[in-house]
Amino acid sequence: MRMYNWLADCFLMVFSRYQVIVTAALLPLFMAQAAAAQAHSVASPPPSGARSQVCKDRVIPQLVDVTAKSGITFRHLAAPDKKYIVESMSGGVIVVDYDRDGWPDIYFTNSPTVDMALKGEKASGALYHNNHDGTFTDVTAKAGIATPCYAMGGAVGDYNNDGWPDIYVTCLGGNVLYRNNGDGTFTDVTKKAGVANGRWSTGAAFGDYDGDGYVDLMVTDYVDFKLNDLPGFGKSPTCNYRGIDVQCGPRGLKGAGDALYHNNGDGTFTDVSKSAGVDDAPGYYGLGVVWSDLGNTGRPDIYVADDSTPNYLYRNDGNGKFTDIGFESGTAVDADGSEQGSMGIAVADYNHTGRFSLFVTNFADEHNTLYENDGKWDFRDVSYESGTALPSLPWVKWGTAFVDLDNDGWADLISVNGQVYPQVDSLPSGARYRQPKNLFMNERNGTFCNADRQAGAPLTEPRVSRGLAVADFDNDGNVDVVVEDLDGAPMLLHNQGSPGNHWVSFELAGTKSNRLALGARITLTAGGVTQTDEVRSGGSYLSQNDLRVHFGLGKTTTIDKVEVHWPSGRTEEMAGLAADHFYSVLEGQGVVPPTKIAPTKK
Numbered sequence: 001m002r003m004y005n006w007l008a009d010c011f012l013m014v015f016s017r018y019q020v021i022v023t024a025a026l027l028p029l030f031m032a033q034a035a036a037a038q039a040h041s042v043a044s045p046p047p048s049g050a051r052s053q054v055c056k057d058r059v060i061p062q063l064v065d066v067t068a069k070s071g072i073t074f075r076h077l078a079a080p081d082k083k084y085i086v087e088s089m090s091g092g093v094i095v096v097d098y099d100r101d102g103w104p105d106i107y108f109t110n111s112p113t114v115d116m117a118l119k120g121e122k123a124s125g126a127l128y129h130n131n132h133d134g135t136f137t138d139v140t141a142k143a144g145i146a147t148p149c150y151a152m153g154g155a156v157g158d159y160n161n162d163g164w165p166d167i168y169v170t171c172l173g174g175n176v177l178y179r180n181n182g183d184g185t186f187t188d189v190t191k192k193a194g195v196a197n198g199r200w201s202t203g204a205a206f207g208d209y210d211g212d213g214y215v216d217l218m219v220t221d222y223v224d225f226k227l228n229d230l231p232g233f234g235k236s237p238t239c240n241y242r243g244i245d246v247q248c249g250p251r252g253l254k255g256a257g258d259a260l261y262h263n264n265g266d267g268t269f270t271d272v273s274k275s276a277g278v279d280d281a282p283g284y285y286g287l288g289v290v291w292s293d294l295g296n297t298g299r300p301d302i303y304v305a306d307d308s309t310p311n312y313l314y315r316n317d318g319n320g321k322f323t324d325i326g327f328e329s330g331t332a333v334d335a336d337g338s339e340q341g342s343m344g345i346a347v348a349d350y351n352h353t354g355r356f357s358l359f360v361t362n363f364a365d366e367h368n369t370l371y372e373n374d375g376k377w378d379f380r381d382v383s384y385e386s387g388t389a390l391p392s393l394p395w396v397k398w399g400t401a402f403v404d405l406d407n408d409g410w411a412d413l414i415s416v417n418g419q420v421y422p423q424v425d426s427l428p429s430g431a432r433y434r435q436p437k438n439l440f441m442n443e444r445n446g447t448f449c450n451a452d453r454q455a456g457a458p459l460t461e462p463r464v465s466r467g468l469a470v471a472d473f474d475n476d477g478n479v480d481v482v483v484e485d486l487d488g489a490p491m492l493l494h495n496q497g498s499p500g501n502h503w504v505s506f507e508l509a510g511t512k513s514n515r516l517a518l519g520a521r522i523t524l525t526a527g528g529v530t531q532t533d534e535v536r537s538g539g540s541y542l543s544q545n546d547l548r549v550h551f552g553l554g555k556t557t558t559i560d561k562v563e564v565h566w567p568s569g570r571t572e573e574m575a576g577l578a579a580d581h582f583y584s585v586l587e588g589q590g591v592v593p594p595t596k597i598a599p600t601k602k
Contacts, residue, residue, distance in 0.1 A: 046367075046393070050390050051385070051390070052391050052450055053450065054454075058449075059406065059499075060441065061405045061478070061497050063439075063456045063458055063481060063494070063496075064458070067489060067490065067491055070136050070492050071135045072489075072490065072492060073138070073489075074110075074125075074126040074138075074489070075489050076485060076486055076490075077112060078113070078464075078487040080422065081422060081423075082247055082421065082422055084231070084233075085223070085225065085231075085249035085250065085420075086150070086200065087247070088247065088421075089420075089466075090151065090153075090466065090542075091465075091485065091486045091541075092109050092152055092153020092466065092484065092540075092542030093109070093484035094107040094156060094469070094544040095470075095544055096167060098127070098129075098143075098164075098165060098167075098180055100164065100165075100599060101132075102507075103130040103473070104471040104473055105127065105128060105130050106136065106482055107125060107167060108128075109153055109154060109484070109542075110124055111151050111152065112150060117150055122147040123150075125146060125147070125148070127143045127145055132475075134474055134494075143185055143186055144187070145167065145186050148176035148178070148188070149172070149176055152171060152542050153203065153542020154168050154170055154542070154544065155203075155204040155205050155538045156544045156547065157516060158180075158516045159217070159267075159269075160179065160267055161214065161515040162515070163599025164182045165180055165516060167186065168204050168217065171200075172201075172225065172227075173198065173200070173227075174198050175190065175195060175196055175201050175219065176188055176190050176196075177189050177195050189267070192267060193269055194268050194271070195217060195219075199256045200223060200224070200225045201220065201222075201259075202220050203287055203289035203541075204218065204219050204220070204289065205217075205290050205536075205538020205539065207300045207518055207519055207538075208514045208519055209300055209316055209322075210320055211567055211568065213510070213567075213568070215537070217263070218258070218291065219259045219261070220258050220280075220286030220287060220288070220304055221255075221256035221257055221258055221280075221286055222255075222287065222307070223253040223254065223255060223256055223285055225249070225253065231247075231252075231253065233246075234248075237252075238252030241421055241423075244421075244424070244426060246423055255284050255285055255309070256283070257273075257280045258304065259271055259279070260276050276321055277322045277324070280304075284304075284306040284310065285307040285308055287305050287307050287344070288304070288344045288539065288542070289302065289304050289345070289538050290302075290537075290538045293521060294356055295316075295377055296355060296375075299316040300519045301315055302314040305342035305344060305360050310327070310333055311326055311331055311342055312324050312326050312332070313326045313329050325377055329378065330371065330380060331371050331379045334367075334381055335381035340369065342360050342361070343362065343363075343396075343398045344360070344399050344468075345358065345361075346359040346413065347359075347402065348402030348533070350410070350411045351372070351446050352410075352529065353375075354523070354532050355373040355374075356532075356534070357371055357373045357379070359371070359400060361392075361397035361400050361415050362397055363396055364393075364395060364396045364431055365394075368383065368388055368389065368415060370382050370383045370388050370389075385447070387450065391450050392415070394435075395431060395436075395438070396420060396431075396435070397438070398415070398417065398468070399467045399469070399541040399542075400541070401414055401468060401539075401545060403470045404479065405478075406441070406497065406552065407502065408444075408552050408554045409526075409527070409529050409556075410442035410444050412439070412441050412448070413439070414437065415437065415468070416437050418435050418463060418464035418465045418485070434462035434463055434464055436459060436461065437452065437458075437459040437483075439455050456493075464485055464486045464488075465485050465491075466541060467541055467542055467543040468483050468543060469540060470482075471545060472546065472548070475582065477497070477502075477580055478495040478496065479495055479550055480494055480495045500555065501555065502552075502554065502555070502556060503552050503579065504550075504551050504581060504583065505548050505549065505550045505551070505581075506548065506562075506582075506585055507582065507583070507585070508564065508587075509584070509586050510567065510568070512568040512588070513570075516537075516547060517587070518535050518547075522534065522551075522562065522563070522565075524559060525560045526551075526556045526558070526579075527555070531551050533549050535547055548582070557580075558576065558578060559577040560575065560576075561573060562577060564587075568587070572587070572590055574591060582594075
């Protein structure tokens with residue numbers, strides 16, 4: 001089986017590198033044959049000496065399920081049998097401080113079943129306002145964003161630089177851009193903006209790739225799926241998993257391509273996918289996407305997690321063009337040279353090198369992949385040696401985040417799991433449909449220890465999870481986690497933190513740069529340790545984290561220096577800041593009162 005995958009990879013690499021034109025029909029045919037007539041590849045066994053270590057001799061922060069007492073009653077709709085792949089892929093969750101009061105709010109996406117959609121019935125998402133006391137209020141009706149579409153996930157970006165964060169929702173059959181009106185309501189401006197897409201879109205992320213001060217929009221599309229041409233359940237060899245009939249796809253289905261929309265600065269966008277070189281001509285199965293300056297060039301690059309096909313790393317060449325260096329960089333496939341069923345993406349300087357590494361979640365029997373950034377566009381698959389691979393093997397992995405849960409100054413890793421096939425419960429052995437979560441604590445030496453069973457019962461509770469986002473919802477200095485499940489209720493996990501450790505958080509606002517400062521890089525030095533992070537849109541699985549940038553400080557109470565590298569090219573320095581505060585930073589003015597960051601009410 002691996003020989004088939006290796007041949008497919010070589011085929012794809014040759015045609016990508018030499019830009020040979022391949023017909024849309026030929027490549028899916030070749031890939032389907034290379035998949036050896038089954039739904040997913042057979043993964044390689046773990047290498048000898050693969051390690052996994054349970055955490056010991058350290059405090060593990062407890063994650064407590066506070067969903068019920070928070071007032072969140074949302075439930076994602078679900079078809080029991082999941083006969084069609086579109087019924088298994090939804091569930092992105094979006095953190096957005098839509099009213100700019102300094103307290104993160106939550107938007108849960110929702111999707112109908114195929115049967116409902118065929119009848120014209122819709123599924124309602126839900127926007128919850130943060131009440132500042134640990135509870136949330138459902139304000140969906142007032143906001144006007146209940147039923148945008150057959151929703152998958154989305155991202156946050158201020159596309160018109162008015163200071164109010166807007167929401168882009170990805171969908172089957174046409175996406176939706178909601179303009180934030182600044183009064184608790186949103187307006188659908190998709191048609192005017194020109195970003196409907198019209199395909200089956202999954203991931204989305206805003207980023208200013210050309211430095212003009214306006215955020216552009218990258219959208220990944222999955223497969224060419226149409227409600228009026230449904231693939232038959234279990235009707236072909238690629239609709240079979242471990243001997244049982246399952247939904248069809250993605251293998252055996254045609255890919256849908258990707259899209260990059262350039263912001264024209266007047267409320268409209270232009271599709272520049274082909275001219276920029278990011279249109280996904282081979283037709284891979286795009287899911288997660290994120291903008292990040294992976295080459296330390298001052299320009300944001302694009303990373304795309306592709307299901308069952310090689311991942312893309314698009315280097316920003318600075319002239320409106322991108323070059324796919326996925327294979328050359330080592331981030332297209334795993335260390336064995338095999339494509340994986342990639343879903344979600346997390347980005348961080350987890351080892352304090354000043355370079356951002358990538359973590360990608362993958363399908364069952366495939367390890368989650370940690371690509372260490374060694375500089376000069378060279379990444380290394382360190383999944384097994386880092387200790388993050390073995391515990392992830394049984395699960396189908398989705399939303400993920402690097403997040404310093406214990407505020408020790410080193411980014412930890414969390415990811416959520418859940419099968420796509422309810423039918424696996426009929427198998428005599430193996431992973432079940434509902435699955436637990438993974439938590440890895442950073443050991444400060446390039447490795448992680450496994451804390452799944454030490455951080456509280458919610459992590460071991462079997463669920464069918466999809467989206468994950470992180471934010472300090474109660475502003476207590478400990479970053480919390482919100483998870484959207486495909487089947488049923490979400491989870492709001494309160495982080496009880498690590499006593500005695502300190503923290504600092506920054507909210508940035510651009511003046512010459514884009515208003516939300518997407519792409520801004522922060523370098524912080526405190527207690528002899530230097531940390532680096534950036535403001536990002538997108539990432540995880542179809543989800544959006546809080547745009548505030550959080551740093552744990554351990555026992556340090558004073559910050560020696562903070563450098564902000566703005567997308568405009570400006571650099572600002574601040575010194576002597578006290579720990580345990582939220583700081584608002586306005587480009588050109590440094591630390592300012594929060595009122596100078598928040599826009600005036602309309």
